[in-house]
Amino acid sequence: MTAAEIREATLEQLLETRRIMLSTRWKLKLRKATKKESEEDGMTLLQVQHAILELQNKKLADIRDKLVANEKALGEGIDSLKKSLKTIENIRVAVAAIGQFLQIVGRVVKLLVRA
């Protein structure tokens, strides 16, 4: 088993333990326990919950670290897409500018023809 698989199996076991220790059936059993036994059970539940939080955080942190490692390439992708967009925008601007320029030229030509 890999480290991740061991962690996953441990986490599943801890979550199941937490569920059992907070279940109605367990609660009914604790009603018959001594004060000391009940306190020890409480401390065990705290340790279980602590371990759950730690393992869950570790799992999320591992994924987060891999996502962060991807960010440079993702940023490059955004830049490349923006460059292509800029080319299309430049074409639009150029077409509009050429059209306007030719309108002016057309008016000048008409004036010259009349003169």
Place this chain on the structure above:
Amino acid sequence: MQQPFAMNALRRSLLLLSLTLLAACGTAPPSQFADFAKLGTALTDSTPPLLDAAFAEAVAADSLVLTDVRERVEDPDTRLTALEEHDKLLSDRLGIYSDLTRHSQLLRSYFVTLGMLADTSGDSGLGDGAKGIVDQLQAINPKLAGASLGDVDVASFVKAAAPAAIGVFRSIALQRELEARAKTIAGELDLQQATLAAIAAQMRADVLLKLQKERQDRVELPFVDPGTLPADWPDRRLKGLRPPITLQAVDAAARASDSLRISFIALTEGGGAGGSLAQLLQDVSTVVTLVEALKKPAP
């Protein structure tokens, strides 16, 4: 007879257009990229509220445990140490969620920019502009007036050809982007799927714990202990058996992120992503609906 310069330029452009059209064959149409990008944007928009809900459930489950333990552990130092340690772990988790939220916003930027490149809605305006140029040229040089290419007058042809040429450029640019970054984006979508699956698993455990406690207090202990059952006990029992909306939302998001990954693979294979995009649309719509419901205050 020497051809007018404008006609020569137009003929050269047509040849170039034919060559680029051939080059663009085998790529998915920009519209599929646009759909993929739109759905990807919607899914990344859902990530922050899902993370908020996941954190709230994590704190609720931890509070449930601490409250239960407090009834049995009376020492103040032990109680305080437990609270401080668990607060620290939950703060660490909030930091991780903040990083995941920030990253989802970067991925969102990618999808938005991809969508803009794939958006052909403004291209017909470009055709009008190009036709305007030809109209002006014809007005300046009357010899161009009446010029035609086959049965089509030049101005009308250019009006149609300009958006087509831009469309081809878009397809090629999108295909180039896929080729350059297919591995990165595929890896990214794999990780997004892993993130949502991990969040879903954590939330499921936390929400089920909360439901277990509610069921215990409102259904099981009143039933088990001596005394009269509350009048609304059957309704309480029914409510306790239904899955809450937070769980449905996060499960839907995990499914949608898997659909997103499959759609991206279909796009990169060049055969088009029609079927997988339809599934993705359904999954993302489910997520968006559920996340909207999450944002509404509980009755």
